[in-house]
Amino acid sequence: MQSPALFKPIQVRDLCLRNRIVIAPMCQYSAEDGCMNEWHLMHLGKLAMSGAGLLTIEATAVSPEGRITYADLGLWNDLTYAAMSLTLDSIRRWSDTPIAIQLNHAGRKASTDLPWKGGAQFSPGSGFGWQTVAPSPAPYTKGDHLSASLDKAGIREIRQAFADAAQRAAKAGLDAVQLHVAHGYLLHQFLSPLSNFRTDEYGGSVNNRMKFPLEVFDAVRGVFPSERPVSVRLSATDWVKGGLQLEQSFAFANELKQRGCDVIHVTSGGLDPSQDIPIGPSYQVPFARKIKEEVGLPVVAAGLITGFDQAEGIVSTGDADMVGLARTILFDPNWPWHAAAHLGGKVRAPNQYLRSRPSNYRDLFDVE
Numbered sequence: 001m002q003s004p005a006l007f008k009p010i011q012v013r014d015l016c017l018r019n020r021i022v023i024a025p026m027c028q029y030s031a032e033d034g035c036m037n038e039w040h041l042m043h044l045g046k047l048a049m050s051g052a053g054l055l056t057i058e059a060t061a062v063s064p065e066g067r068i069t070y071a072d073l074g075l076w077n078d079l080t081y082a083a084m085s086l087t088l089d090s091i092r093r094w095s096d097t098p099i100a101i102q103l104n105h106a107g108r109k110a111s112t113d114l115p116w117k118g119g120a121q122f123s124p125g126s127g128f129g130w131q132t133v134a135p136s137p138a139p140y141t142k143g144d145h146l147s148a149s150l151d152k153a154g155i156r157e158i159r160q161a162f163a164d165a166a167q168r169a170a171k172a173g174l175d176a177v178q179l180h181v182a183h184g185y186l187l188h189q190f191l192s193p194l195s196n197f198r199t200d201e202y203g204g205s206v207n208n209r210m211k212f213p214l215e216v217f218d219a220v221r222g223v224f225p226s227e228r229p230v231s232v233r234l235s236a237t238d239w240v241k242g243g244l245q246l247e248q249s250f251a252f253a254n255e256l257k258q259r260g261c262d263v264i265h266v267t268s269g270g271l272d273p274s275q276d277i278p279i280g281p282s283y284q285v286p287f288a289r290k291i292k293e294e295v296g297l298p299v300v301a302a303g304l305i306t307g308f309d310q311a312e313g314i315v316s317t318g319d320a321d322m323v324g325l326a327r328t329i330l331f332d333p334n335w336p337w338h339a340a341a342h343l344g345g346k347v348r349a350p351n352q353y354l355r356s357r358p359s360n361y362r363d364l365f366d367v368e
Contacts, residue, residue, distance in 0.1 A: 005316035006308075006323070007345030010053070012262050012298065014227040015098060015175055017053035017322075018348060018366070020315050021336050022300050024265070024324040025056045025102040025178070025233075027068065029114045034061065034074025035083035041090055048095035050329060051336035051347035053322070055097050057084075059104040059180055062161040066105035066186070069112050069119075070128045075103070075165040085172045092173075094350065100176035101169050102233065103220070105158055107186030108134035108147040108195070121145060133158075135190045135212075136197040141273050155202070155212060158186070163219040170224050176262075177224050179217060181252075182235040183270030187213040191252065192244040192271050206248045214255055221260050231263035231300075232256055236287035239268060239275035246290060253295040265300040265324060266291055279303075282310060289319040300324045308339040340364055 007019045030039040047055050061067040061074040074080045088099065111129040112121045121144045122129025133154060134147035150158070166177050181187040189195040190212045196203050202212050221230050234253065238244045253264055266288040269275045277283070284303035292299045301320035305311055311323045329335050340347040341358075346366040349357075357364050 004312050004343040004345045006312045006343060007340060007347070010298070010321060012176070012229045015229055017098060019051075019053040019336065019345070020322040021052040021054075021311070021339070022265075022322045022324045023047050023050070023052045023055045023329055024300075024302055024326040025058045025180075026326050026330065027058045027072065029069050029071040031071055031073045034064065034067070034072070034076060034080040036073065036080075036087040037083070040073070041087050044087065044099075045091050045095070046333050047329065048091050048097045048099070049350050049353070050097075050333050051340070051349060052097065052325070052329070054176070055099050056178060057099065057101040057174075059102050059106075059185075060165070062103055062105055062165040063158065065110060065130055065133065066107075066158070066161070068104075068106045068110055068185075069114055071114060072106075075101070075168050076161065081168045081172065084168075088172055088174070097348075098175040100178055100229075100231075101174050102178040102180050103162055103165050103169070104180035105161070105186040106132075107189045108132050108138070108140050108144070109184055111145075134186065135195060135202065138195055138197065140184065149198075159212070159216050159219050162216045163223050166220040166224045170228070174228075176229040176231060177220060178231045178233055178265065179213075179220060180233050181213050182233045182265075182267050184235075184272070185270075187216060188235055188244075188271055191248075192238055194238060194240060194243045194272050206251055210252045210255060213252070214259065217256060217259055217261065229262035230260070231265055232261055233265040233267060234291075235268050235270055236266055236284070236291060237268050238271045239277045240272045243272060246287065249287075249291065250294045253291055253297065257295055257297050261297065263298045263300060263321075264288075264291055264295070265302065266320075267302050281306070282314065285314055285319050292318075292320065298322070302326070308342040311339065312343055337364070 124131040132147040288301035298321040302324035
């Protein structure tokens with residue numbers, strides 16, 4: 001039987017993924033002063049045994065002010081680095097699943113409460129809040145506090161913070177870095193005309209609006225080891241009239257390709273609460289396909305990908321090179337095992353779990 005496309009390996013620079021299943025970054029809002037703790041060990045350790053080709057650590061702030069909430073993960077100093085290294089060392093003792101990290105700055109969407117507490121934005125003077133920054137002084141939602149417009153010094157400082165975090169990620173042995181240019185956070189805010197009203201070289205035309213995200217990419221690519229991949233998560237459209245459109249995303253992705261970007265993880269929306277998204281299974285896959293065709297970079301498709309045949313179809317038809325799973329794999333942490341059983345593929349499992357294989361799936365587990 002021919003191996004299913006979902007379970008064929010893929011090479012990205014020197015990183016070889018055993019299959020095309022990527023665990024997307026998922027915020028846990030459970031860090032303490034930016035530091036990983038026992039929750040992250042349990043959460044990431046569980047997913048590292050799932051059989052997925054790549055595990056991506058949640059959006060990780062490059063500075064304290066870049067956190068979405070006060071409980072966001074960070075990688076901005078020695079303490080956050082040490083906590084992450086300890087967690088990773090524990091996971092790697094038992095799992096060889098490649099691990100990537102998503103680096104982020106929340107911009108105007110920072111300084112909020114935990115989602116399960118309502119997610120409202122704190123005022124700068126409150127115990128849990130701080131002054132947010134953005135390309136332009138425009139709030140995300142009515143009632144949010146006005147962000148401070150970044151000056152040139154602030155832009156340089158954040159660019160350096162991304163580079164410093166990437167160096168820490170490399171030192172921690174992470175296999176890949178992803179930049180978050182999606183879901184309405186700072187780099188996306190610079191890219192979109194709905195949040196960037198600047199009149200200097202960082203605003204106006206699409207070429208100017210992409211300038212800062214590209215500078216950040218160059219800074220990260222310049223310090224992260226050349227043999228390890230750097231990817232970008234991109235909101236292909238804002239789903240709002242007058243906002244970022246697919247053609248502008250083509251232009252940005254082409255610039256990323258020229259600078260050495262390895263993969264585009266395609267998503268959409270998140271920048272403006274007036275977005276009108278026709279949500280349904282695979283609703284973002286057409287964007288991934290078009291960016292792949294237009295730019296010629298490998299792409300990860302995401303968005304309500306839940307079914308085994310659905311995921312196989314996305315990869316086998318060439319709509320995307322990989323599929324990104326988030327809520328799907330939280331609900332079913334062994335989704336790759338079940339997909340392999342359904343499609344006739346092989347998946348890596350811990351030795352301690354090999355005897356769990358059902359007798360009718362004798363070839364399910366890939367054993368060294």
